[in-house]
Amino acid sequence: MNNRKIDNLDLEILNILQVDGKVSNAEIARKVGKAPSAVLERVRKLKQSGIIKGYECIVDHKALGSGLTAFTSIRVEEGVGATEVGQRLAEFPEVLEVHYTAGRDSYLVKVRVEDTEALQATLAKFGTLGPVRDTNSTIVLTTVKESRVIPLPGDDK
Amino acid sequence: MNNRKIDNLDLEILNILQVDGKVSNAEIARKVGKAPSAVLERVRKLKQSGIIKGYECIVDHKALGSGLTAFTSIRVEEGVGATEVGQRLAEFPEVLEVHYTAGRDSYLVKVRVEDTEALQATLAKFGTLGPVRDTNSTIVLTTVKESRVIPLPGDDK
DNA sequence: ACTGAAACGATGAATGA
DNA sequence: TCATTCATCGTTTCAGT
Numbered sequence: 001m002n003n004r005k006i007d008n009l010d011l012e013i014l015n016i017l018q019v020d021g022k023v024s025n026a027e028i029a030r031k032v033g034k035a036p037s038a039v040l041e042r043v044r045k046l047k048q049s050g051i052i053k054g055y056e057c058i059v060d061h062k063a064l065g066s067g068l069t070a071f072t073s074i075r076v077e078e079g080v081g082a083t084e085v086g087q088r089l090a091e092f093p094e095v096l097e098v099h100y101t102a103g104r105d106s107y108l109v110k111v112r113v114e115d116t117e118a119l120q121a122t123l124a125k126f127g128t129l130g131p132v133r134d135t136n137s138t139i140v141l142t143t144v145k146e147s148r149v150i151p152l153p154g155d156d157k
Numbered sequence: 158m159n160n161r162k163i164d165n166l167d168l169e170i171l172n173i174l175q176v177d178g179k180v181s182n183a184e185i186a187r188k189v190g191k192a193p194s195a196v197l198e199r200v201r202k203l204k205q206s207g208i209i210k211g212y213e214c215i216v217d218h219k220a221l222g223s224g225l226t227a228f229t230s231i232r233v234e235e236g237v238g239a240t241e242v243g244q245r246l247a248e249f250p251e252v253l254e255v256h257y258t259a260g261r262d263s264y265l266v267k268v269r270v271e272d273t274e275a276l277q278a279t280l281a282k283f284g285t286l287g288p289v290r291d292t293n294s295t296i297v298l299t300t301v302k303e304s305r306v307i308p309l310p311g312d313d314k
Numbered sequence: 315a316c317t318g319a320a321a322c323g324a325t326g327a328a329t330g331a
Numbered sequence: 332t333c334a335t336t337c338a339t340c341g342t343t344t345c346a347g348t
Binding site: 006009014017019020021022050051052053054055056057058059060061063064065066069071074076086089090093094095096097098099100102103107108131138139140141142143144145147148149150151152153 | 163171174177178179184207208209210212213214215216217218220221222223226228243244246247249251252253254255256257258259260264265269289295296297298299300301302303304305306307308309310
Binding site: 181182183184193194197 | 340341342343344345
């Protein structure tokens with residue numbers, strides 16, 4: 001996790017990769033006007049320094065038995081064991097995201113399961129985690145956008 | 158978006174790709190014991206049928222100027238124009254996710270910006286979107302897990 | 315649907331500017 | 332840090348089963 005200096009070329013490369021993680025180095029090289037080996041070096045260093053964390057294949061969760069998305073707020077007892085609850089929550093495969101949030105000593109988790117029945121089962125498991133006080137779920141009806149692409153400084157240049 | 162029948166081999170391939178979107182077809186072929194061309198055909202059909210939606214490069218948002226994550230609940234006026242608000246919200250690059258949720262006629266959006274000042278600016282933009290009544294933001298302090306990988310039926314076999 | 319072979323293109327390392 | 336070259340490996344097409 002070295003702290004590299006990121007220049008415009010890095011941002012160009014990252015912008016291309018954010019939109020499509022499957023583009024080849026050779027194609028990136030063509031787009032940015034550099035040799036493939038130069039791009040390879042850049043990408044490798046971005047990976048090494050932790051700027052590029054990895055690559056994910058985006059699948060259609062609705063077609064694969066996880067059609068129900070919910071956001072659940074989980075209140076935990078303050079103090080000892082609070083951070084441990086987050087780790088435990090993260091271990092559930094149906095829990096895609098675990099965020100510790102400000103304000104009310106609670107976690108906000110994103111859950112993806114088959115149906116409401118499965119959600120109930122998951123919530124029941126949350127209840128057994130120790131210092132969990134109560135949970136509050138919001139069910140997603142439709143998802144308009146779901147992405148990880150963040151705006152990079154290179155966008156407006 | 159054709160409705161293909163997904164068999165065990167498809168699930169095996171998807172499980173490999175979900176964990177690492179950059180594995181080569183040749184390596185998948187080795188793992189599942191098939192020829193590379195066979196895997197290529199499978200992956201191509203999964204892509205064509207919409208099961209595989211794409212590939213994303215996961216970047217370190219903290220290192221790239223989007224260190225603040227927030228979940229904002231946006232109440233909208235019922236009735237006409239409600240779905241349009243979702244489309245408008247999705248157009249903001251700093252808005253990564255837009256979910257229409259049950260219960261209170263509201264959107265839940267995931268926002269990723271530089272700091273609280275930038276968040277304030279984004280919230281101000283939300284206010285100009287027409288039928289928006291009020292917003293309620295929850296700031297993320299630490300993210301324990303953030304993934305898109307869903308559990309597939311092939312996992313327990 | 316899968317195999318195997320063959321052509322093509324990308325990867326990745328070495329060298330040098 | 333990048334370009335060039337080159338051996339190696341992956342991708343992709345196609346004929347055959």
